[in-house]
Amino acid sequence: MALRIGVLADDFTGATDIAGFLVSAGMTTVQFTSPEDLPEHLDERVDAAVISLKTRSIAPAEAVAQSLKALAALTARGAEQIIFKYCSTFDSTAEGNIGPVTDALLEAMGEDFTVLAPALPVNGRTVYQGHLFVHDQPLDESGMRDHPVTPMTDSSLVRLMQTQAQGRAVVVPYATVEAGPAAVRQALSDARASGARYAVPDTVQMRHLETLGAALTQMPLITGGSGIGYGLARAVTQSQGSADSSAASDWTFSSGPAVVLSGSSSQMTNAQVRTYRSRAAALALDIGSVLTRPEDYCAEVLDWVAQQQRSDALAPLVYATASPEEVRAAQQEHGAQELSAAIEDFFSQLARALREHGTRRFIVAGGETSGAVTQGLGVRGFEVGPQIAPGVPWTRTLPEVNPGTASAETLDLALKSGNFGEEDFFTAAQQLVSQQPVSQQPLTQQPATPEGGSV
Numbered sequence: 432m433a434l435r436i437g438v439l440a441d442d443f444t445g446a447t448d449i450a451g452f453l454v455s456a457g458m459t460t461v462q463f464t465s466p467e468d469l470p471e472h473l474d475e476r477v478d479a480a481v482i483s484l485k486t487r488s489i490a491p492a493e494a495v496a497q498s499l500k501a502l503a504a505l506t507a508r509g510a511e512q513i514i515f516k517y518c519s520t521f522d523s524t525a526e527g528n529i530g531p532v533t534d535a536l537l538e539a540m541g542e543d544f545t546v547l548a549p550a551l552p553v554n555g556r557t558v559y560q561g562h563l564f565v566h567d568q569p570l571d572e573s574g575m576r577d578h579p580v581t582p583m584t585d586s587s588l589v590r591l592m593q594t595q596a597q598g599r600a601v602v603v604p605y606a607t608v609e610a611g612p613a614a615v616r617q618a619l620s621d622a623r624a625s626g627a628r629y630a631v632p633d634t635v636q637m638r639h640l641e642t643l644g645a646a647l648t649q650m651p652l653i654t655g656g657s658g659i660g661y662g663l664a665r666a667v668t669q670s671q672g673s674a675d676s677s678a679a680s681d682w683t684f685s686s687g688p689a690v691v692l693s694g695s696s697s698q699m700t701n702a703q704v705r706t707y708r709s710r711a712a713a714l715a716l717d718i719g720s721v722l723t724r725p726e727d728y729c730a731e732v733l734d735w736v737a738q739q740q741r742s743d744a745l746a747p748l749v750y751a752t753a754s755p756e757e758v759r760a761a762q763q764e765h766g767a768q769e770l771s772a773a774i775e776d777f778f779s780q781l782a783r784a785l786r787e788h789g790t791r792r793f794i795v796a797g798g799e800t801s802g803a804v805t806q807g808l809g810v811r812g813f814e815v816g817p818q819i820a821p822g823v824p825w826t827r828t829l830p831e832v833n834p835g836t837a838s839a840e841t842l843d844l845a846l847k848s849g850n851f852g853e854e855d856f857f858t859a860a861q862q863l864v865s866q867q868p869v870s871q872q873p874l875t876q877q878p879a880t881p882e883g884g885s886v
Contacts, residue, residue, distance in 0.1 A: 436479040437510030439501035444798040444848040446483030449516045449657035450815040451824030453479045456664035460815040466504035468811040491527040495535040519556035519656035522581040530596030544623040548655030550634035553821045558634045561602035562586040588631045598628025605633040615646035682816045687791030689746035694800030697849030704752045707857040711745035721777045779807030792843040801846035819860045820852040
């Protein structure tokens with residue numbers, strides 16, 4: 432069976448973000464952490480495969496090379512459409528990497544036109560007259576203006592793209608999107624005929640994503656955020672008569688203890704940590720110990736977590752989350768890169784130790800922290816399940832790509848971008864576990880037998 436949608440994402444939690452929306456629209460979805468981990472044969476039930484890269488802020492040439500490798504892996508599995516997924520705030524610089532990667536994908540696929548669709552209205556990211564908004568603020572007036580790696584100083588997607596890419600961008604206006612899929616298809620055809628290389632559709636409501644999805648079912652390459660993945664998946668499943676069913680309606684959670692690990696220092700994660708500390712046992716990492724005696728300190732933290740898991744209903748929290756002032760002070764004392772690397776390494780080591788001592792569910796806050804945890808766990812692939820919050824699903828590791836553990840063992844992971852979720856997110860994630868039916872069998876990655884079963 433051909434793969435309906437293949438996604439290459441420019442960061443880890445962004446990949447999980449779009450995978451969750453594909454599942455919510457009715458597509459059975461798996462996620463892998465590199466092109467090399469994508470198996471030659473996918474389970475016949477898989478509709479979409481997502482590859483998570485780390486290409487958002489690396490050198491453009493390397494981002495292009497990694498993206499082309501992911502594209503080759505997806506097309507080799509017969510992917511009918513490709514989505515290049517980037518952040519809903521279009522995180523990039525004048526050098527890239529959204530523009531260079533998009534151009535390289537177009538060339539590799541023999542195409543000359545695509546859309547730029549980062550909007551996700553449910554999370555406050557909208558596009559109007561070609562300008563990207565974060566809630567009621569233009570992008571360049573939002574907190575993204577001061578981002579340390581990709582400061583966003585313009586809200587015009589047309590100008591942002593044309594600065595870093597090779598072609599001309601045009602806007603598909605609000606009135607056209609309101610008029611429906613046929614009007615959008617005509618506008619895209621006219622834009623392409625005029626010599627434009629990219630189209631920026633206005634997107635103010637979630638229903639606009641469904642309009643765009645219906646208009647784009649035949650476009651080989653689509654670029655944007657997780658919202659356009661949802662719109663396209665809705666159009667596909669609706670055409671198949673399954674739009675009202677969820678691929679995660681039946682889900683098997685792993686049995687065993689849980690832990691919450693938080694490394695993000697975003698405003699929302701700070702609020703989530705404050706809320707959860709009032710409900711459950713919580714331990715703030717001692718940065719000095721992380722830096723000077725990580726192995727001994729890891730053993731101490733492991734003992735503390737194990738004690739809490741035996742006595743508390745809610746999972747214990749271990750966190751490096753801090754206020755902006757505390758983060759700046761720590762960076763000045765220890766060095767920003769050194770501090771970040773040490774914390775990531777510690778969470779990776781701690782996650783590995785927790786798994787070895789029986790922890791089976793991990794709730795993780797922060798993109799870099801999520802990457803460190805999954806690396807420590809040795810996880811290379813997931814099946815994507817029910818959403819805890821928009822853009823944050825529960826995932827389940829695929830046994831065949833979970834090295835170092837028993838072949839039938841799976842782990843549950845909820846991997847959250849810093850600003851996603853409400854203040855009670857950590858509790859809500861655990862409540863979903865107790866509410867969810869337990870009947871669906873984990874996907875295998877073996878080729879189908881002639882009778883249609885799995886080997």
